[in-house]
Amino acid sequence: MSSSLTETDHGAASHGGSGPPARVVPRWRRGLRPYLLIVPALLLTGGILYPFGLGLYYTVFDFAASKPQPDMVGLANYRRIFGESSFWDSAWVTVLYAVGAAAFETVLGVAVALLLHRSTRVGRVLEKILILPLMIAPVIAAIMWKLMLQPSVGVVNYLLKPFGMGGVQWTDTPAGALLSSIAVDVWVYTPFVAILALAGLRSLPASPFEAAAVDGAGWWFTFRKLTLPMLWPYVLVAVIFRFMDSLKVFDIIYALTEGGPGDSTVVLQIRAYLEAIRFQRYSFGISYMIVLWAVVYLVTMVLVRYLGKIQNRAAEVPK
Amino acid sequence: MDMRVHDRRRFLALTAAASATPLLSACGAGFGGDEGGGKGGSAADEVTGSFDWKKAKGRTVKALLNKHPYTDALIADLKSFTEKTGVKVEYDVFPEDNYFDKLTVDLSSGRASYDVFMLGAYMVWQYGPPGWLEDLGPWMSNSSATGGEWDQGDFFPNLLQADQWSLKAGAPLGQGGQYALPWGWETNVVAYNTEVFRKLGLKPAETFDELREISGAIKRRAPGAGFDGMYGVAVRGSRSWATIHPGFMTMYSRYGLKDFTVDGGKIKPAMNTPEAVAFTRDWAEMVKKGGPPSWTSYTWYQCSSDLGAKKAGMLFDADTAAYFQAVKGASPASGKIAFHPGPKGPDGSLATNMWIWSLGMNAKSRNKHAAWLFLQWATGKEHLRKAAVEGNHIDPVRKSVSQDAAYKDKMKGIEGFIETFETVVDQTKIQFTPQEQFFDATTSWAASLQEIYGGKNATSVLNGLASDLAAKVG
Numbered sequence: 026m027s028s029s030l031t032e033t034d035h036g037a038a039s040h041g042g043s044g045p046p047a048r049v050v051p052r053w054r055r056g057l058r059p060y061l062l063i064v065p066a067l068l069l070t071g072g073i074l075y076p077f078g079l080g081l082y083y084t085v086f087d088f089a090a091s092k093p094q095p096d097m098v099g100l101a102n103y104r105r106i107f108g109e110s111s112f113w114d115s116a117w118v119t120v121l122y123a124v125g126a127a128a129f130e131t132v133l134g135v136a137v138a139l140l141l142h143r144s145t146r147v148g149r150v151l152e153k154i155l156i157l158p159l160m161i162a163p164v165i166a167a168i169m170w171k172l173m174l175q176p177s178v179g180v181v182n183y184l185l186k187p188f189g190m191g192g193v194q195w196t197d198t199p200a201g202a203l204l205s206s207i208a209v210d211v212w213v214y215t216p217f218v219a220i221l222a223l224a225g226l227r228s229l230p231a232s233p234f235e236a237a238a239v240d241g242a243g244w245w246f247t248f249r250k251l252t253l254p255m256l257w258p259y260v261l262v263a264v265i266f267r268f269m270d271s272l273k274v275f276d277i278i279y280a281l282t283e284g285g286p287g288d289s290t291v292v293l294q295i296r297a298y299l300e301a302i303r304f305q306r307y308s309f310g311i312s313y314m315i316v317l318w319a320v321v322y323l324v325t326m327v328l329v330r331y332l333g334k335i336q337n338r339a340a341e342v343p344k
Numbered sequence: 345m346d347m348r349v350h351d352r353r354r355f356l357a358l359t360a361a362a363s364a365t366p367l368l369s370a371c372g373a374g375f376g377g378d379e380g381g382g383k384g385g386s387a388a389d390e391v392t393g394s395f396d397w398k399k400a401k402g403r404t405v406k407a408l409l410n411k412h413p414y415t416d417a418l419i420a421d422l423k424s425f426t427e428k429t430g431v432k433v434e435y436d437v438f439p440e441d442n443y444f445d446k447l448t449v450d451l452s453s454g455r456a457s458y459d460v461f462m463l464g465a466y467m468v469w470q471y472g473p474p475g476w477l478e479d480l481g482p483w484m485s486n487s488s489a490t491g492g493e494w495d496q497g498d499f500f501p502n503l504l505q506a507d508q509w510s511l512k513a514g515a516p517l518g519q520g521g522q523y524a525l526p527w528g529w530e531t532n533v534v535a536y537n538t539e540v541f542r543k544l545g546l547k548p549a550e551t552f553d554e555l556r557e558i559s560g561a562i563k564r565r566a567p568g569a570g571f572d573g574m575y576g577v578a579v580r581g582s583r584s585w586a587t588i589h590p591g592f593m594t595m596y597s598r599y600g601l602k603d604f605t606v607d608g609g610k611i612k613p614a615m616n617t618p619e620a621v622a623f624t625r626d627w628a629e630m631v632k633k634g635g636p637p638s639w640t641s642y643t644w645y646q647c648s649s650d651l652g653a654k655k656a657g658m659l660f661d662a663d664t665a666a667y668f669q670a671v672k673g674a675s676p677a678s679g680k681i682a683f684h685p686g687p688k689g690p691d692g693s694l695a696t697n698m699w700i701w702s703l704g705m706n707a708k709s710r711n712k713h714a715a716w717l718f719l720q721w722a723t724g725k726e727h728l729r730k731a732a733v734e735g736n737h738i739d740p741v742r743k744s745v746s747q748d749a750a751y752k753d754k755m756k757g758i759e760g761f762i763e764t765f766e767t768v769v770d771q772t773k774i775q776f777t778p779q780e781q782f783f784d785a786t787t788s789w790a791a792s793l794q795e796i797y798g799g800k801n802a803t804s805v806l807n808g809l810a811s812d813l814a815a816k817v818g
Contacts, residue, residue, distance in 0.1 A: 192637070197637075197639065199798070
């Protein structure tokens, strides 16, 4: 037998003469098998990495509509980004937005989950209604809220009029515009946090709560000492998703304020969009996106590491 | 086990090499654009012999169009083009909010997905230098490609010149290549609600001071006179280049102010001169005292609908934005909207900025002759007259259409429209300095205007804007 024909497929030859004749698998094919198995994963990874790599490559040029044959500029785009005050302004707005949205959504989401966990008939109905905002595209939600927040014809000021607040100009001031954008984000994504928290609540063991009830522990004590520590891993997963997403926000803010008034709601994604698409400075715009990617990546790594610790603690895994 | 075959490091090295191949080939593949436009001869030179509409029979032209009443009139008449030429037209229509993003991405990709498309004159400054637009000059001057009845001299010269540029930043319009053809345009004037003006005893403003005064007066007095929630003047305010170009730039120009000055080929921002600062402060003040609530989110849609809904006493914007509210049955204010050229500058100037919906050809089109026949037909007398009389193509780019009896008869039902059009048409032109950073500059300008409206010091905001722009356009 040739050295490349050393084994039979699935060891069929050893089963005797009852089955079909044993098929000899060449060694080279056996050697290839592990690689064939990872081809789908490899293609997927390539599909992700290729555009990313190409984007990264573009950032070392000064490619723009006005410069279709660009020169290599090394890290000049990054130096320019970090040297511009507009970048730091946008980074600050992005962080404010992400922290604000993730914090409100977490607190409200957990509160809603606790209410729904009581499993009343109303709760079961509300549970279904609650996910409706999640089914609306964020940009549609933002346009909807833009109309509702419109001071002269919007329903929000109409409802506030009896309380003497009919003249609020929601998106006309920097603080108002940022808070309104966060409010829309909260409206859309709080159900996401609530659903995750509710799933967490339903998976908690009953015995600690029964023991606490027997010992006469109050609601607040039980929540603080039992519910929250055990629920925390689930909440943290929601926080990681929401924080990552909020750092990358574009649609809600762009549809609501276009980044205004002034530059007050120009987050990093909007600046990248303006640079790359509107102003057609492609390399510079992509550099913004790479910086944003690095920020999101680092923040996520930190949060995921923290999540691991929390999960270990919740599961009482000895270190 | 054969360790050599399963060597992980070797495998990773091979994978990395394979992955790097397309990346490295991309290095040599270029970036999808050309260096400048107008290289080599024009495809128009290949068209010879006598002119014949049927010369490209059997071809198909792909058009990218923006959703607009002008577009509706074009689409309604496309059958005539196909009958005349034997050329079919396939088109995609996108709403204005994402139309230009779609067009920009498509052109910058270097593909020829669309042979012809709608664009504004400002877009020539962005799409022209990378060589994305076909220079239509050679097509216009080739009598084998262009029929005698097309009649270039019939266009309002300022409109034709607005799409003509030498591709040099700061160089005036009207020189160099013809990168698009004017097809429909909009002049920026004042439209007002005659009912509220009559009730409050007001007359259209002849000066900027009067405009500010009247705006404030309407906001103060109109709600008490039966116009619940009415404010004075609707002007755009969103953080977009589109906020600067209509009413603001028109009044700014009537004051003799410039966006940039050009000295020896060097462009210098001029929006922070003491006169410009004073004007900008007054404009922001006018909006505060007589403008719409939530002004910083106002686009032309809101401005137009507020005039129609009797929420705004006046509109200082494109005449089309008011016209479509003024026609019978279109809005609660229809029949009560009149037009006026708007306030004059201190020296009586009625300099007006304009928007021109133009038609351009993709320089990468593989179907240029058929595309040119389409552009020629769409900007020709026959279609434009039909679109003006039967459709809503209300601002004719051709002199003959503007003087057409049927057109005038149709428009005379809108108070002051014809008179206003005729008063400003010769003084209407692109008031901006042509340069590639137009959209960046005007978006930043709009953001500055919002900051001044929000109470920031106008001088320091505009100085900051000028210094930022000097680095970008200088």
